[in-house]
Amino acid sequence: EAGVTQSPTHLIKTRGQQATLRCSPISGHTSVYWYQQALGLGLQFLLWYDEGEERNRGNFPPRFSGRQFPNYSSELNVNALELEDSALYLCASSLLGQGIGELFFGEGSRLTVL
């Protein structure tokens, strides 16, 4: 069974540009979570999608946005990039409904803003 896949692995952008990151959850998982992990720091919750709807959002500005598609894959968009957006962006999926299931993480997309 394929795990959570994220693309691209690495992305280099300049300040002010837009970045799009993609995530495919484990087959059958309906929930997708996005986290930001800045270098040497912990995980900061960004967004949670389930069944195509945004269910919860972390303390990030509106230029961080995303969506979930009918096949449950997800996209994270970051507009007007700033230097401090440089981080590892982790996607995770879970099967909501179990309610207490663990998150399964992808390998992450490393975004570098120059």
Added chain:
Amino acid sequence: AQSVAQPEDQVNVAEGNPLTVKCTYSVSGNPYLFWYVQYPNRGLQFLLKYITGDNLVKGSYGFEAEFNKSRTSFHLKTPSALVSDSALYFCALDNYGQNFVFGPGTRLSVLP
């Protein structure tokens, strides 16, 4: 509000010695608690979870964790550390399916 604390940024232990990585939590109601491990430049891997039942939970790679409700703790342990256990360890709390709350992480270094 729900929160997770990992009081140690760094834990150093000699190979073969027992180790404990500490985690305390704050939550209203019954906690669902998890441990994850992250190797350099990788995503997080699930180690174990506590939902209900036996307070001692066994997980992957020889790790176990002890849930202590009175102390609101969920410490990760192994009886004999390996150099390959060196990684970043995160304790997490499931906020009733709303989102996971992660602790700040503890960097474990096992010295040969």
